[in-house]
Amino acid sequence: MTISSTPEGVSVQPRHIRFDVSDDLKSFWHGNNAFRTAFFNALSLQFPDGEQQFINAVRLYRDRIEDPKLQAEIRGFIGQEALHSREHKSYNEALKARGYDIDAIDERFARHMKWVANLPPSRQLAGTCGAEHYTAVLANAILRHPEWMEGATPAMACLWRWHAIEETEHKSVAFDVYRECVGDERLRRIVFLFVTWNFFKYTFLNTCSLLKTDGKLWSVKTWLGGLNFLWGKPGVIRKCLPDFLAYFRKGFHPWQHDNRRLLEKNLKELEAAPSAH
Template sequence: MTISHTPEDVSVQPRHMHFDVSEDLKTWWHGNDAFRTAFFNALSLQFPDGEQQFINAVRHYRDQIDDPKLKEEIRGFIGQEGLHSREHRHYNEALKARGYEIDTLDARFQKHMQWVGSLPRDRQLAGTCAAEHYTAVLANAILRHPEWMAGASPQMQLLWRWHAIEETEHKSVAFDVYRHCVGNERLRRIVFVFVTYNFFKYTLINTCSLLKTDGKLWSLRTWLGGLNFLWGRPGVLRRCLPDFLAYFRKGFHPWQQDNRDLLSQNLAELDGGVSSA
């Protein structure tokens, strides 16, 4: 029986890429804008430990999957997330070298992830599905609206595009495992609420800490520009909100947002960017 609902023309395979962003991270790499730079850096701080937890949650159920297609996609998912974790660990080490209080932020988030890892397996997998939904929606936005990364350094644009492409490719792997092995729709929605709270909580904490180090935490101009970026124009989070909330729909599946056209376009541009780098 086929369990996977990843389209046949979407391949979940890791790309062994490396990005040296140490020089970029010595600057406000996103258009010399303190808030935009801090926001994306704050997201990066959650990835190494978060994505390792995603891998662990899916591995708990891997032996219960008989569908050869989904088994292969699980291998690809683990490979992609492992490489994302590696690259963002290097990214975060470069932030630490610049003088940000990364150890304090890491310790706080690691404590949270240790708690997540102690939960029953079905809740861990439900949490992974919820977090993967956030990364998939944000990935779609980055791919669909390249102007949102306008002004970012070329290497950082490449890194975030690569990450967005692979998050899109594997966006339903954990979800398909959950639906087959757990299938509790009520639990899926409840856990999403808690993941939503924690996702925005740690993103805000990290952003504020980075801005504090930059001397911009109490800058009204910085926050007005940041709020406009997230909720005004272009309104990154505002425009993602309907897609975030789609997770509550009865019968929801990640590939109901069919963005294979974006994958094809961005894969070609990624290959071009790598060959010219």
């Protein structure tokens, strides 16, 4: 019986692309805007450890999956996440070279990840599903609203598009493993509350740490612009809110939001981009 729900036309395969963004990260690469740059950099700082934990959580159950399609997608998922981790490590090293205290930020998040790694396997997998939902919703929004990256350097826009495409492609892999091996709807929802708290907590703390180094932490203008970006116009978080909350629906599944056409369009544009190599 096929338990993979990845629809026809979507392939979960890693793309071996390298991005040299070290020069871009020497400046406010997102339209010379301190907050927008810090917000995306804050997300990047969570990816290497976070995505390694996603891989570990899925690996705890992969031997129990008999569906060859889902097994192949698990391999693709691990490959994609490993490459995301590699590229964001390079990204974060470039931030460190610029003078940010990345070691302190990493240490703070690593303590949390160590705690997560000691949870029961079912909770680790439920946490992975919840975190993957956040990345999938944000990925969809980045692909649907290219204006959100307006003003970003071409290489950075390309990196974030690549990451968003692959997060969309594998958005149901951990979920399908959870549904087959755990299937506890109540646990899925409860763990999502914890994931929500931690996702916003570490994104906020990281953003503050970066802005402090930039000398912008107490800048009212920076924060007003940032609040407008997230909640006003364009309203990054505001526009994502209904999709975030959909996770609480009974019988929710990531591919109920079928964005294959959007994926296809962005794949063509990624392949044509000179920054992708």
